[in-house]
Amino acid sequence: GAVVSQHPSWVICKSGTSVKIECRSLDFQATTMFWYRQFPKQSLMLMATSNEGSKATYEQGVEKDKFLINHASLTLSTLTVTSAHPEDSSFYICSAKRTLQVLKNIQYFGAGTRLSVL
Amino acid sequence: AQTVTQSQPEMSVQEAETVTLSCTYDTSESDYYLFWYKQPPSRQMILVIRQEAYKQQNATENRFSVNFQKAAKSFSLKISDSQLGDAAMYFCAYRRDQGGKLIFGQGTELSVKP
Numbered sequence: 001g002a003v004v005s006q007h008p009s010w011v012i013c014k015s016g017t018s019v020k021i022e023c024r025s026l027d028f029q030a031t032t033m034f035w036y037r038q039f040p041k042q043s044l045m046l047m048a049t050s051n052e053g054s055k056a057t058y059e060q061g062v063e064k065d066k067f068l069i070n071h072a073s074l075t076l077s078t079l080t081v082t083s084a085h086p087e088d089s090s091f092y093i094c095s096a097k098r099t100l101q102v103l104k105n106i107q108y109f110g111a112g113t114r115l116s117v118l
Numbered sequence: 119a120q121t122v123t124q125s126q127p128e129m130s131v132q133e134a135e136t137v138t139l140s141c142t143y144d145t146s147e148s149d150y151y152l153f154w155y156k157q158p159p160s161r162q163m164i165l166v167i168r169q170e171a172y173k174q175q176n177a178t179e180n181r182f183s184v185n186f187q188k189a190a191k192s193f194s195l196k197i198s199d200s201q202l203g204d205a206a207m208y209f210c211a212y213r214r215d216q217g218g219k220l221i222f223g224q225g226t227e228l229s230v231k232p
Contacts, residue, residue: 034219034220038161041225041227042224042225043209043222043223043224043225044163044209044220044222046219046220046221049219091161093161093163095163095220106165106168107165107220108165109155109162109163109164111160111161111162112161112162
């Protein structure tokens with residue numbers, strides 16, 4: 001159980017276009033989801049916290065108009081990279097926190113999305 | 119602000135041997151959670167082990183165990199009987215409370231020699 005699906009796994013796009021990444025909790029409800037960015041050989045950097053039915057909370061230095069987050073249901077959050085540029089190329093990872101009290105302390109991660117902007 | 123430090127960028131261990139990965143953290147909170155995550159070449163983050171700060175007993179999961187020293191703010195991971203499949207990047211992570219965000223260390227890349 002506790003599977004988080006992230007789609008697509010790899011996307012290549014032209015500079016100036018927008019890209020949407022989906023994060024789904026397949027077998028549990030997730031009130032809160034998180035979006036991370038990871039550069040090669042580096043750690044995960046939290047970009048924003050996504051809460052179902054409300055606005056996302058962005059970390060300092062992350063442009064909210066650049067990285068649009070929508071969490072419309074208890075099982076789906078999306079990250080849209082708007083007007084992507086080569087410097088946005090990175091590995092994006094989502095995670096989901098279970099709503100159920102018993103296992104609330106654990107975050108489950110998606111497999112990540114590699115974004116390459118040409 | 120809370121910080122997590124992994125001072126070993128790379129570690130190597132012989133298959134079947136034991137290795138310990140270090141992690142220190144800084145916080146003024148008394149109640150928090152600590153985690154070790156594994157990220158293999160597939161880049162899928164996998165939870166290895168977790169520890170609640172209020173528990174004095176060190177967490178254990180099969181070949182993986184931690185040495186949690188709350189006063190020293192240290193949280194090391196011991197891998198016993200290392201296997202080739204243990205080769206990965208290991209991240210130590212801290213979370214302030216149940217709703218808080220995860221703060222990751224820089225990571226330690228573990229290689230396992232046959």
